[in-house]
Amino acid sequence: MQTEEQLRDFILNGQLYYIPHVSLDCAIFGYHEQQLKLLLIKHKAIKDWCLPGGYIKRTETLVQAANRNVKERTGIDNLFLQQFKTFGDPDRAKTSQFDEDKWFETVGIRIDKTNWLIDQTISVGFYAITDFSRTEPQSDVLAVQCAWFDIDSLPKLDFDHDEMVKEALHTMRVQLYHYPIGYNLLPEKFTLSEIHALYETLLGKKLDISNFPKKLIALGLLKKLDEKRSIGAHRSPHLYMFDKEKYDEALKEGLVLS
Amino acid sequence: MQTEEQLRDFILNGQLYYIPHVSLDCAIFGYHEQQLKLLLIKHKAIKDWCLPGGYIKRTETLVQAANRNVKERTGIDNLFLQQFKTFGDPDRAKTSQFDEDKWFETVGIRIDKTNWLIDQTISVGFYAITDFSRTEPQSDVLAVQCAWFDIDSLPKLDFDHDEMVKEALHTMRVQLYHYPIGYNLLPEKFTLSEIHALYETLLGKKLDISNFPKKLIALGLLKKLDEKRSIGAHRSPHLYMFDKEKYDEALKEGLVLS
Numbered sequence: 001m002q003t004e005e006q007l008r009d010f011i012l013n014g015q016l017y018y019i020p021h022v023s024l025d026c027a028i029f030g031y032h033e034q035q036l037k038l039l040l041i042k043h044k045a046i047k048d049w050c051l052p053g054g055y056i057k058r059t060e061t062l063v064q065a066a067n068r069n070v071k072e073r074t075g076i077d078n079l080f081l082q083q084f085k086t087f088g089d090p091d092r093a094k095t096s097q098f099d100e101d102k103w104f105e106t107v108g109i110r111i112d113k114t115n116w117l118i119d120q121t122i123s124v125g126f127y128a129i130t131d132f133s134r135t136e137p138q139s140d141v142l143a144v145q146c147a148w149f150d151i152d153s154l155p156k157l158d159f160d161h162d163e164m165v166k167e168a169l170h171t172m173r174v175q176l177y178h179y180p181i182g183y184n185l186l187p188e189k190f191t192l193s194e195i196h197a198l199y200e201t202l203l204g205k206k207l208d209i210s211n212f213p214k215k216l217i218a219l220g221l222l223k224k225l226d227e228k229r230s231i232g233a234h235r236s237p238h239l240y241m242f243d244k245e246k247y248d249e250a251l252k253e254g255l256v257l258s
Numbered sequence: 259m260q261t262e263e264q265l266r267d268f269i270l271n272g273q274l275y276y277i278p279h280v281s282l283d284c285a286i287f288g289y290h291e292q293q294l295k296l297l298l299i300k301h302k303a304i305k306d307w308c309l310p311g312g313y314i315k316r317t318e319t320l321v322q323a324a325n326r327n328v329k330e331r332t333g334i335d336n337l338f339l340q341q342f343k344t345f346g347d348p349d350r351a352k353t354s355q356f357d358e359d360k361w362f363e364t365v366g367i368r369i370d371k372t373n374w375l376i377d378q379t380i381s382v383g384f385y386a387i388t389d390f391s392r393t394e395p396q397s398d399v400l401a402v403q404c405a406w407f408d409i410d411s412l413p414k415l416d417f418d419h420d421e422m423v424k425e426a427l428h429t430m431r432v433q434l435y436h437y438p439i440g441y442n443l444l445p446e447k448f449t450l451s452e453i454h455a456l457y458e459t460l461l462g463k464k465l466d467i468s469n470f471p472k473k474l475i476a477l478g479l480l481k482k483l484d485e486k487r488s489i490g491a492h493r494s495p496h497l498y499m500f501d502k503e504k505y506d507e508a509l510k511e512g513l514v515l516s
Contacts, residue, residue, distance in 0.1 A: 056346060
């Protein structure tokens, strides 16, 4: 939603090209050098921060809609994206602190009870992972701030988004055992210590370093290169890279890593 | 939907007490003595068999709606129930072979393009597991047949339900490594062979018998009893039962079994 005119049309006629009663929310996780962050937005008319989200066009699949939303916020297309849960508690919007005057100030329209945006909505949750250092978080007319927050010091979120984050994190951590996640989160060539640190950070716990990368090698997902990186006297670990073909296959098939 | 009057009201006024544009479908798996089945329904006006499903009342959570649907079909309340994926492909109903005349014959109402049931719908998928020998599949005014089918010889299903079953089966099998599933699928007291056979049947593959039940015992989920079952000369295996308290905790926490 980049212009006020687009926004007006969305509010007044959106039900013609979006599916009413259904939204999506995206927990976009960001990794970089052993830090895990989450992307949040601040709506001008809502007190607390929120997950970025939006509606689903009538011509889109759910994953296309999620990809469009994630791209709008991060500038990156085709991130690793997984649907994790749909949220439909009838009370899910009850705690929201929506400021009607600020809304009117922003969009210049008061919406009445028959407007498509007012009625009960269920929301499909997706999570994505990217390297946060490569993104430029995007705000817009309604979402006036968009920023990365450390996963361990998130603010209280609006709607049921605290629960969404908890569920997204849980699903992402379970799926780390089933899907190889790491491409684009590491340099093209990396050491076993680096991929180990990536998995430890995403999981939020220690992993047995002697076993873990071996599994990825045994599955053919990692290729050992003839190059080493010199990081000090007597320390020059081998470099590895992903076998892109096997990696994509494993992503599709959900190979069990554990 | 047990009476024609309820059905008429549902068709004409359903949008007042159900959320439009959102349905749910349930893949109800049935286990008994090494057989895995799936519950299907046959609508009078639709050519192919379907997963049982329905709409979500505005006052219900999604899981309450799923439980209501599953109970209506199986007669059993509070089955192990998991949301697995939401389906929103804009083409998902395109292949459906709906017979308008048979529909009219059944309900006595022709519905027009403004009816709430006609517009695009996304569907939240749940799976459940029960002991099929304890159920009595229920048909109704619209769904004139309801029956168990062997998982290996399912008919072609309507809508995107073939894909739903594939996804439900995949999720159920992945979750078997994270959740203990077995309560109510086995006799109260059972042998290690019986629980091993249950997991092999649900997974659709062989499991290492020497390791698998040990994990369940190590996690405190299974209690070894002082009783044995006599099944022949020199064959009297120990009996086990679930530690219900630890079992419920593991169900909630998603304990990793693998």
